[in-house]
Amino acid sequence: MASQFPPAPAAADPIDALLSAHGLRRTAAARKVLGLLLAHADISYTHAQLQIALADEGDAALDRVTLYRLIDRLTQVGLLLCRVDSQRVRRYQAMPPSVHAIPHFECQSCHRDSPLSGALKANAEDLERAAQTALEALQALGYQGMHMDLAVRGVCADCATGVPLAAPSATPGAAA
Template identity: 75%
Template sequence: MPAVTRLSPPDPIDALLSAHGLRRTGAARLVLGWLLAHPDTSYTHAQLQTALQDASAADGQGAGEGGGTLDRVTLYRLIDRLTQVGLLLCRVDVNRVRRYQSMPASVHALPHFECQSCHRDQPLEGALQGNALDLEVAAQNALQALKALGYQGLSLDLAVRGVCADCATAASIAPTPAVTP
């Protein structure tokens, strides 16, 4: 009786990369895997590079295909490609800093709050739970209307900007400097 060869299930990260027409390189798997493992965190390019280097150092492995580190330019190109195919969401904050995070396939609008003081980016899904369906319907309607006009490759980003509760509290507690005549 011949031996039965069991096929292991395909790696979900490899499947995502292939489905979006991207090469399944070690660097691409590393970057997408990291961002998928941290879905509620948005990273600047520098923060992502540091996080990946720290993770690779902790694992005792390099980030690149040959065991080397993932250089700055390669990371820029990778996150650009991942963003172009819709696997990453790129946001530009009020200081014109780009932040990246994984984009769930089922999400049409990802509401978030950007603090203009500490620059934290916080998801608002929990805070808007009661209105999440209304927001999703509005996002789908807007995207459908734009598609009908011929626009392609659409995504919608809802950003609320202001000062977060932590920064507002800290500002109200901070002593005011004395004014001398």
């Protein structure tokens, strides 16, 4: 005997759910870009690096302008963090909803961008609480749609000791 109930809907794709929850269309390009950035949430990409990484996925490449528009929309709704480094290069990274501050270190010599969350370990909770407190204080003053970017700039240990760096193409967070 056939069941009276329709089949249960398939589990919603988390990427589609995120796009819909933020009022964005669930296009193949949006799913591809957001999926790549979420899969590599600890890496910040320049526009050029992101375009190369997407092309390496094997699907049809996105043109430059489409990618710019898409990452701009994703940034506007808070799904991506956009930082401008000391060389005025924009870097994009997935913005986890539970994170209020993404600490990173940018080397003034080689321009590598390294996440600091692993290096901070026990102090990461203190940093998160401080960021949350600052954001709550600003929200009470009427500011909206905020995120915090904690950038530490200096010279990395490799550059300071003169140890040769790995090839820049091997590190997606390196400057283009």
